[in-house]
Amino acid sequence: MPEELAATAHQFEDLAQQHEADELGMWVFLGTEVMFFGGLFLGYTVYRHVYFGAFEAGSHLLDLLLGAVNTSVLIASSFTMALSVYAAQKGRKKTLITCLILTMILGSVFLGIKGVEYGQKFHHHLVPGYDFNPEGNFPAHMSLYFSFYFIMTGMHALHMIVGEGLLLVVLILAAKNRFTAAHHATVEVVGIYWHFVDIIWIFLFPLLYLIGGR
Amino acid sequence: MQPGFSLSPEQASTIAPHVDHLFYFLTGVTGFFAILVFMLIFVFAIKYRRRSEDEIPVKVHEPMALETAWIGIPFGLMLIMFGWGAWIYYQDYNPPAGAFEVFVVGKQWMWKLQHPEGKREINELHVPIGVPIKLVMTSQDVIHDFFIPAFRVKQDVLPGRYTELWFKATKPGRYHLFCAQYCGTDHAHMGGWIVVMEPREYQRWLSGGEAGETMEQAGRRLFQQYACTSCHFEDNTGRCPSLRGLYHSQVKLVGGQTVTADENYIRESILDPNAKIVAGYSPVMPTFKGQISEEGILQIIAYIKSLKSPERMSAGK
Amino acid sequence: MSSLTVDEAPQAASHVHYLNVKFGVKSWLFTTDHKRIALLYLASITFFFFVGGAAAVLMRLHLLTPGGLLVEPATYNKLFTVHGILMVFFFLIPAIPAVLGNFLVPMMIGARDLAFPKLNLLSWYVYILGGLFTLYAVVAGGVDTGWTFYTPYSSTYSNSHVIAAALGIFITGFSSILTGLNFIVTIHKMRAPGLTWFRLPLFIWAIYATSIIFILGTPVLAITIVLVALERLFHIGVFDPALGGDPILFQHMFWFYSHPAVYIMILPGMGVESELITCFSRKKIFGYKFVAMSSLGIALLGFLVWGHHMFVSGQSMYAGMVFSILSYLVAVPSAVKVFNWTATLYKGSISYDAPMLYALGFIGLFTMGGVTGMFLASLGVNVHVHDTYFVIAHFHYIMVGGMVMAYLGGIHFWWPKISGRMYPQGWARFAALVIFVGFNLTFFPQYILGFLGMPRRYAVYPAEFQVLNVMSSAGASILGVGYLIPLIYFIWSMRYGPVASANPWNAKGLEWQTPSPPPTENFEEIPVVTEEAYDYPVREAQVA
DSSP, rough: OOHHHHHHTTOSHHHHHHHHHHHHOOOOOOOHHHHHHHHHHHHHHHHHTTTHHHHHHHHHOOOOHHHHHHHHHHHHHHHHHHHHHHHHHHOOOOHHHHHHHHHHHHHHHHHHHHHHHHEEEEHHEETTTTEEOOSSSOTTHHHHHHHHHHHHHHHHHHHHHHHHHHHHHHHHHHHOOOOSSSSSHHHHHHHHHHHHHHHHHHHHHHHIITTTTT | OOSOOOOOOOOOSSHHHHHHHHHHHHHHHHHHHHHHHHHHHHHHHHHOOSSSSTTTOOOOOOOOOHHHHHHHHHHHHHHHHHHHHHHHHHHOOOOOOOOEEEEEEEEEEEEEEOOTTSSEEEEEEEEEEEEEEEEEEEEEESSSSEEEEEGGGGEEETTSEEEEEEEESOOOOOEEEEEEEESTGGGGOOOOEEEEEEEHHHHHHHHHHHOOOOOOHHHHHHHHHTGGTTTTOTOOOOSOOOOOOOOOEEEEBTTOOOOOHHHHHHHHHHOTSSOBBBTOOOOOOOOOOOSHHHHHHHHHHHHHOOOOOOHHHHHHH | OOOOOOOOOOHHHHHHHHHTOOOOOHHHHHHOOOOHHHHHHHHHHHHHHHHHHHHHHHHHHTTTTTTOOOOOOHHHHHHHHHHHHIIIIIIIIIIOOOOOOOOHHHHTTOOSSSSSSHHHHHHHHHHHHHHHHHOOOOOOOOOOOOTTTTEEEEEEIIEEEEEEEEHHHHHHHHHHHHHHHHHHHHHHHOOOOTGGGGGGGEEEEEEEHHHHHHHHHHHHHHHHHHHHHHHHHOOSSEEEEEEETHHHHHHHHHHHHHHHHHHHHHHHHHHHHHHHHHHTTTOOOHHHHHHHHHHHHHOOOGGGGGGGGGGGTOOOOOHHHHHHHHHHHHHHHHHHHOOOOOOTTHHHHHBOOHHHHHHHHHHHHHHHHHHHHHHHSSSSHHHHHBBHHHHHHHIIIIIIIIHHHHHHHHHHHHHHHHBBBBBHHHHHHHHHHHHHHHHHHHHHHHHHHHHOOBBOOOSSGGGGGGGHHHHHHHHHHHHHHHHHHHHHHHHHHHSSSSSOOOTTOOOGGGGGGSSSSSTTTOOSOOOOOSSTTTOOOOOOOOOO
């Protein structure tokens, strides 16, 4: 099959080997991402234990409703991403493009809501290092909670933005007919990444918003 | 200090000979294996040197017993090294009861020390021979490290909490004090001397010079100056718990946990009072962060430590 | 005596290979050929090695007198910081993986390139970008935190260019991650037919183990450095106790990466060692599986021992004991390697070619570094020698005595393959000897200095330490000359060296089955592997 040969990079023997390599590469990369966020989770856990009261008080100041809406938006985007991969496997270009656009819209909604939440925090003077001056009596180490809140959600949002960029690339490639039922590893690899970023949020949401005696 | 050149540092504390014995044991055992390896390499390299270009070596058997031996034997020896080292470390960590306390504050780039009798020193510490001395140390800025090579002791000195180090000097003399944790520009200059004296001489030194207040007295003065007494009544009738007999007691907190009231707990309660609230009390105490110096806090702690509960006093003596 | 064979056939040099297939700066800067990328790395790490080395030379000169000979303490602090950062992050960590690994991994496993050639080029650019940030920090006025960036000094108190240097290390970390990722995927998915895991050369096992550490450790360093930078910029208080943070947490996170990073620096060296010892004694490696598995053992156990950098930091006594015994555990696989290499020599056919001299020197110096590790793992002794010159001597024996010797040995071994030329054997043997002598004279006295109690990072020191310091500085000048000699003859050989044959050492391994220098595609036809690694011919022992 000459098509397949053209799609195979020179260093690989065949397309199957290339697909396997691409996927393994993404999994290994996600391993590094786990360690990266792992460091943050470790720091959060240590300080939550040490300054339990301050972290509890901090988590009460988050907007649970917005957090919950965002969680469902992100889960929905995972669903549409999974549909995109399915469509790519079946070679259905139109469905693929529709689902990719839906995923990107849901991702943007998430980032938009996140932006609204950040705006609220600025409004309530809850930004450590810039303007931290909440109303009323608050525990001394609550700023630490908000430091972690901003770093963790910020890192996550950064990964979302990178994901949006990757989706855009996949979308353009799909529009240019680059994918076939046999050759669509890029869609799958980006899909794996997108699900991973969702999973990070699935951990962040309870850690930051839920636990702590609501 | 003797000038010139020596291969081993002076031994001037009770722990030093233990450390040295372990050091020499390690030198002996590891030296034996290192030299064994060097000899084998040397002998093989000469005996089996290539004699012709087309030489073909003899097939060598790889006995499993050999692999097992050189995994097992070193590991067994290492367990001894671990156990011995851990035993010394355990002693390093556990000062004998009734050790004499000296308080140390490190800052860029000097050591400030204060004896319980109130005598202050900078970059120099006078101690008597044969008495266990416990240093309670903290830092005003970055991490420092209190290192006395002749005593073989070393401990990082951290900002925001207390660490401890103890020794019992055995030989009069002047010994180096170094800062061993890099702390900025003049790190290399942040040192001084430990002066070890005979007990009688030490008493003479202690009584010489200005006769200031003791740590305890200074702490009591600060305690009144900061109006601690207006809430912390001695008989538990105040808005705050009584501090009599607090030190080393178990304190019940709101939320059901219990903590031991050590130096770090008292320090935290002064600087961040709302972090741990004693059960039955409300969070009314203001923070004293930024108002009392590190030395002041140490003095207040010394005062609180001196407030023994009546039953404890009778049990102790 | 030498097994050097010079191929005089003129057509040997005139075949089309990766060096002469294209010319011009662009053909190098946009190459995706793993061999060319390896050479880009070779040039850049050599540059960083000599910059870092210059800092070391200035330090040793300064320490000739107790009061300090050359510079102010503030400048001295910047010198050792620059030396540490450049040597660790820009030389030792990338040296063998990025140069020899890049060049050899595809050739040793019979592949045409790494799995992701563009990613490979990207990782070189990332490395250079990180290097530029660090050099900017140096040129703009320096950094004075030490390569360890301990908080709260780095995050609050230091007035130097911490952010730029931290950013440089952060960026370079991604280069390590990408390289490691590339190797893992390549080794898993692209081995030649018949090349099973236990037929792999031990160099590949070592690189594989190293890549695991790259993948799992580097991200933790990345997030730690991000937190330090954020604390410095926005005072968010993660590590500074004055802001509610915990400086010990920094140390835990830093050493969680940086202890395994020590194994990043030595494991590839061990891999090179196995290749050299077998080739120059014409023997199968003694205990192949033990050596291979010990690499993985070191990589995994290496993640559990970070706390032994913190025995006097104020962590709990029980934590100290756990970390101590685990540290002894990780020493076992290293000892296994040393014994197996020594046993490989037994009844071999040992030649004294330059790479072998480096290999033998490696065993000696690595053993010295290893056994003094036993001292440091022992809690009671550690308390005394912690943060003294004993530690400096110990890790230089591992890093410089071990890693740099192995690296140089490897470069000498594969230079004919890389450049297609031979270098002068006599000079190479002489350089190996000079380096060995200079190294020992530099660092052995430092063990004694440490035992006597001289703390590290001291710009001035008490007078009684002078004799040993002068010895050390004298050694350093010999060592410096020793490193310059190979630089000169390697450059000379590129133009004037005799043309090398495909396999000048009569070595086993797929990389020697293709011409020197190899064609861009490495192999005309992908080889099929039918034998185990290091299957050198043997004869049965005669019955007595």
